[in-house]
Amino acid sequence: xxxxxxxxxxxxxxxxxxxxxxxxxxxxxxxxxxxxxxxxxxxxxxxxxxxxxxxxxxxxxxxxxxxxxxxxxxxxxxxxxxxxxxxxxxxxxxxxxxxxxxxxxxxxxxxxxxxxxxxxxxxxxxxxxxxxxxxxxxxxxxxxxxxxxxxxxxxxxxxxxxxxxxxxxxxxxxxxxxxxxxxxxxxxxxxxxxxxxxxxxxxxxxxxxxxxxxxxxxxxxxxxxxxxxxxxxxxxxxxxxxxxxxxxxxxxxxxxxxxxxxxxxxxxxxxxxxxxxxxxxxxxxxxxxxxxxxxxxxxxxxxxxxxxxxxxxxxx
Amino acid sequence: xxxxxxxxxxxxxxxxxxxxxxxxxxxxxxxxxxxxxxxxxxxxxxxxxxxxxxxxxxxxxxxxxxxxxxxxxxxxxxxxxxxxxxxxxxxxxxxxxxxxxxxxxxxxxxxxxxxxxxxxxxxxxxxxxxxxxxxxxxxxxxxxxxxxxxxxxxxxxxxxxxxxxxxxxxxxxxxxxxxxxxxxxxxxxxxxxxxxxxxxxxxxxxxxxxxxxxxxxxxxxxxxxxxxxxxxxxxxxxxxxxxxxxxxxxxxxxxxxxxxxxxxxxxxxxxxxxxxxxxxxxxxxxxxx
Numbered sequence: 001x002x003x004x005x006x007x008x009x010x011x012x013x014x015x016x017x018x019x020x021x022x023x024x025x026x027x028x029x030x031x032x033x034x035x036x037x038x039x040x041x042x043x044x045x046x047x048x049x050x051x052x053x054x055x056x057x058x059x060x061x062x063x064x065x066x067x068x069x070x071x072x073x074x075x076x077x078x079x080x081x082x083x084x085x086x087x088x089x090x091x092x093x094x095x096x097x098x099x100x101x102x103x104x105x106x107x108x109x110x111x112x113x114x115x116x117x118x119x120x121x122x123x124x125x126x127x128x129x130x131x132x133x134x135x136x137x138x139x140x141x142x143x144x145x146x147x148x149x150x151x152x153x154x155x156x157x158x159x160x161x162x163x164x165x166x167x168x169x170x171x172x173x174x175x176x177x178x179x180x181x182x183x184x185x186x187x188x189x190x191x192x193x194x195x196x197x198x199x200x201x202x203x204x205x206x207x208x209x210x211x212x213x214x215x216x217x218x219x220x221x222x223x224x225x226x227x228x229x230x231x232x233x234x235x236x237x238x239x240x241x242x243x244x245x246x247x248x249x250x251x252x253x254x255x256x257x258x259x260x261x262x263x264x265x266x267x268x269x270x271x272x273x274x275x276x277x278x279x280x281x282x283x284x285x286x287x288x289x290x291x292x293x294x295x296x297x298x299x300x301x302x303x304x305x306x307x308x309x310x311x312x313x314x315x316x
Numbered sequence: 317x318x319x320x321x322x323x324x325x326x327x328x329x330x331x332x333x334x335x336x337x338x339x340x341x342x343x344x345x346x347x348x349x350x351x352x353x354x355x356x357x358x359x360x361x362x363x364x365x366x367x368x369x370x371x372x373x374x375x376x377x378x379x380x381x382x383x384x385x386x387x388x389x390x391x392x393x394x395x396x397x398x399x400x401x402x403x404x405x406x407x408x409x410x411x412x413x414x415x416x417x418x419x420x421x422x423x424x425x426x427x428x429x430x431x432x433x434x435x436x437x438x439x440x441x442x443x444x445x446x447x448x449x450x451x452x453x454x455x456x457x458x459x460x461x462x463x464x465x466x467x468x469x470x471x472x473x474x475x476x477x478x479x480x481x482x483x484x485x486x487x488x489x490x491x492x493x494x495x496x497x498x499x500x501x502x503x504x505x506x507x508x509x510x511x512x513x514x515x516x517x518x519x520x521x522x523x524x525x526x527x528x529x530x531x532x533x534x535x536x537x538x539x540x541x542x543x544x545x546x547x548x549x550x551x552x553x554x555x556x557x558x559x560x561x562x563x564x565x566x567x568x569x570x571x572x573x574x575x576x577x578x579x580x581x582x583x584x585x586x587x588x589x590x591x592x593x594x595x596x597x598x599x600x601x602x603x604x605x
Binding site for chain 2: 012016017019020023024027028030031032138139141142143144145146147150151153154157158165189246247249250251253254257258268269271272273275277280284287288291292295
C-alpha cells in the first residue's frame, strides 16, 4: 500500500511536470517577437544568414517537433542555447544555481529553527512571551522580502557595516557572510507564518480531550508534550513549513535582485526583460521542478506523520 | 485543512457591521486602516500637493522641506505626492486580482461540487497543474510573453491564486451541498442555478469574504514585488513597489526615506488585511476556534 501510494505520487509528479513543461514551452512559443531579431539586435540580416540561423535553432520546424526536441534535450540536461549570449542555457544555469540553492537552504534553516522554535515557545508558555510573539509575527508576516531587504541593508550594512549589501562572496564563510542578510529578508514573512501556525496547532492539541485526559491522569507534563501534543501538532507544522519553503523558490528572484546576487531568479528576470526565451524557458522549468519536488516531499512526509491519511486517495 | 462535517452555524445572514464588531478591536482597527487606504486610492491623486511626476534634479534626495513633508526622491520628485498618487495602482491591482480569482474560483468550486463526477475530476486535476506555478514565476512568464505591465501581472496572479481559492471553497461547497435544505429545494423543483445563487453561495459568503480579505494582502505583496522587479507597473508611474526599487540606491547612500515610507505603506495595509482576514476566517468557521 505504501509503495502504491509512492508510485501513484510519482506518476502524478511526472504528469504535472510534463504538462508544466508544455505550458512553459508553448507560452513562450506563442509570444510575439522574433528570436532572430534579438540575435541581430534589430538589424536586418541577409536572407542566407537568416536561413542558416533558422536551421540551427530549428525555427521552421512545426511546434510539436520543436517541443519534443526541447523536452528530449531537457531530459538530457540540454536546455538549448541562449540566443542573446550564444552560450548553453544549461551552463548558464549551472553557474548560478548554487547561489539560489544556498540562499533558499539558508532561509529554510532559519524558518525551521527560528519559526518553529518561536511557535513552540509561544504555544507552550502562555503569557507575556506568547503575546509578544503574536504581535511581532503579525507584523513580520506582512513584511515583503524587498522591504525587509532595504531595512536590513540600511541597518546592517549602511549604519553598522556588519554585512555587505551586495555580491555573492567567496568560500564557505564568505558565502555565509554575504548570504545572511538576503536569507533573513527571504525568510522573515514565512518564518512568522510558520511560528503562528506552530503556536496555533500546539494550542489546539492542548485542548484535545486525549491530552486533557493524559494531564488529569497525572502523566508528567514533559511526556504529555512530547508524546501527545508535539506528535499531533507536527502534522500541520510540516505542511505549512513545506508550503512556505516551496514558495521561497520563486521569491528568491526578488531577494537576489535586491542584493544584486548572481542567482537563477535574478537571471530569470533579466532574461524576461531582454526576451531571451531559451533562458526563460530553462530557468522556469528548473524552478517549477524544484517547487513541485518540494511539494511531493511534503506530501510524503505528511503521509508518514499521519497514518490516518488515506494512501489510496489523493494525498493533497 | 478540512473542517468538521457539520458547519451548523451560518453567519451569512448577519449584517456586515455585526460581523465586523465581532472581530474585536484589532479587526475594527484593521478595517479603519483599509478604509483609509481605499479613500487614498480613490482620491490620492487629487490630494497630492505637487505633480508626482515633476522631477527637479537639483532636489534629488533632499530631506523634508516646507511644503514637502517627506522630502524628495532620487529624481527630485515630491515623495508625499508620489505616495498619494501611487495608492491608486497599489490598491487597484490587488483588488482586480482578488475579484477575478474569487469569481473564477467560486464558479469552479461550486460547479465542481454540484456536478461531481468527471467534470469535478477534470477541474480538480487542471487546478493541480496550476499549483505547480508559483504566482511570481507565472507573472515573470506573462511579462516575457505579453510585455511588462500591470495588466499581465494582474492576470498572471489571478490565474495563480485561483486554485487556492477553488480548493478551499470546493470543500465548503461539498459540505453545503450535502445539507438537507439543498435536497428539500431540489425536491420542490428549484433549478440548480437558483439554489446555488440564492442559497449555496450566500451561505458560503462569510468564507468567501474571509478568503478575499487574506488574498488581498498576498496579492499586494506579490504585485509590489513584481513592480520592484521592473516587470509590473512601469516607471515613471507612481506605485509603492516601483518607489522602493527606484529609491533603493538612496538606501545605500544613506538617504532611505522615500523607499522606507513606501515600504511602510505596503506593510501597514497588508497587516490590516491579514489581521482582518484572520478574524473573519475564525468567524466563518466558528467550530474551529
